[in-house]
Amino acid sequence: MSGRRKIPSSFERRPIQSPGMMRHGPLPGSGPTTGHQSFESLPHPELLENKIAYQAAEIKQLAGDNNRLAASHVDLRRDLVAAEEDVERLKAHMRSIQTESDIQIRVLLDKIAKREADIKAGEGVKKELQRAHMEAQSLFIARQELTIKIQQAKEELQKARLDVQKLPDLNAELDSLREEHQRLRSTFEYEKGLNIEQVVQMKAMEKKLIGMAREVERLRDEVLNSEKREHAPNTHTGGYTNPHSHFPHNIQGGSANFDGYGRPYVSFGIRPPGDEIVPYGSSSYVAAGVGVPTAAAGAIWGAAYDPSLDAAAPSSGVGAVWKGAYDSALSQ
Secondary structure, three states: OOOOOOOOHHHOOOOOOOOOOOOOOOOOOOOHHHHHHHHHHOOHHHHHHHHHHHHHHHHHHHHHHHHHHHHHHHHHHHHHHHHHHHHHHHHHHHHHHHHHHHHHHHHHHHHHHHHHHHHHHHHHHHHHHHHHHHHHHHHHHHHHHHHHHHHHHHHHHHHHHHHHHOHHHHHHHHHHHHHHHHHHHHHHHHHHHHHHHHHHHHHHHHHHHHHHHHHHHHHHHHHHHHHHHHHOOOOOOOOEOOOOOOOOOEOOOOOOOEOOOOOEOOOOOOOOHHHOOOOOOOOHHHHHHOOOOOHHHHHHHOOOOOHHHHHHOOOOHHHHHHHHHHHHHHHO
16 A cells, blocks of 8 residues: 555656646756757757657656556545545444443443442441341350250150059049048038037027026025125024025024035025026036036035036037036126
8 A cells, every 4th residue: 555655756856747638838858958959959850759759758658657646546545445444443443442331331330339339238237247146146045945944844744744644543542532522521511410400409508508607696696695694793682583484593592504515504495496596505407407517617506616526527529518608608
């Protein structure tokens, strides 16, 4: 391409003229001095022939140069078209490269943004990792606790299996206990009925004992009053006659009669049963209601305390209940 663009040496120092155009100016070698000499030295026809030959040679040379220039021009046109195509291709390639670079830059920017987002999210991931680590530790502790509980549950299950093996014996024992319970319940109901009857009888007897205790207190007061009157000094010379018919007459000069307890004997006489007065020294009525007299009963009658009576008194059963009721009535 460099050889095509080189101008031949024949065109150097001469203006380039297109073929078919007239050339103005003097011919080469026809300067004012040389032309004048040639015109003078050569004859006129030879001068014309030489001029024509020279012009024909020049025309031929110019035609060859023109052909070469035309070929060079065509080649240059082709080279220009090829260069323009190369430029277009280069531009397209540059555009494609720029597009690819833009795409790559965008991809890189996206990656950078994602990396930045990942870095920002890394803090949250780190916190989540720490929290997960703490949860793992708590789960490990819970696993140990559950293992201990499972071991305890296994031991309890073993005990339960042993208890299950003992169930037939326990069922038999339960049946026997149920039978015993039924028997005891029947006995309780039977004894409950008996106790109700005894309580009713005891209440009635308590009422009788209370009345008897009141009557005994009244009689005791009367006995004390009569004893006081008996021991009172007698200032009269004559015999004293007791106005009450049930007390004996005091005989002047006679000795007083005493009973077995060292007290003066007083006769109450015979009274009708409707007066409900128990004769002094008689225990037939009380024995019928109370049973065996005790030391408390002896104190009521005015006798001395005898411990043997307490030993002979009943300590259990209905007699003991009657004794307690009788003592409570006397304390009132």
